[in-house]
């Protein structure tokens with residue numbers, strides 16, 4: 632179990648959130664609640680939170696999520712973390728899809744709790760604005776060391792544990808190459824540090840692109856889903 636050294640990054644506060652996005656989320660939540668309480672029968676009004684998202688491909692969006700200063704502190708923390716915990720691969724995944732990662736629920740509950748609040752107050756409201764669906768439950772939050780130098784190239788995959796995937800680069804510019812390819816859509820260059828790439832996990836077959844030369848690419852990855860929908864599916868009610 633890893634205890635964070637810099638308590639600022641695990642503070643139950645929104646200081647590390649991109650401020651225009653934070654303000655837009657705060658302003659939009661009453662509109663989202665009103666829309667839901669009216670039975671979500673009409674087209675959702677264009678909330679200020681929705682306006683923060685940029686459409687990259689059909690159903691692939693990006694929006695500013697974390698402040699650069701927060702990402703910088705998180706990267707410093709990751710350097711401490713690496714001395715105590717190894718980035719390990721998930722042996723259950725296919726070899727060509729294994730990425731060294733630190734799973735926060737298991738190794739760093741302080742950060743997990745912090746990001747749980749970010750999911751509930753910022754990311755899920757954005758998902759509702761984009762797709763009118765809840766995905767507030769966490770299948771996993773990981774810090775991935777996605778440099779792909781050894782594997783040449785990641786394989787196309789769906790993030791099978793999730794309804795919605797959110798990928799936040801933490802150190803864009805510290806490496807060359809990288810980015811993501813979406814099957815049938817094309818390639819995108821690495822988005823800026825702290826911006827979130829968000830897409831439905833079921834229909835977006837994707838892969839990470841290799842970095843060129845030296846360097847390490849770090850990503851914060853959220854796999855989100857709607858537990859109540861799964862419960863209904865398997866247990867009725």
Ligand SMILES: [Fe+2]
Pocket residue numbers: 788789790796837
């Ligand atoms: Fe993925």
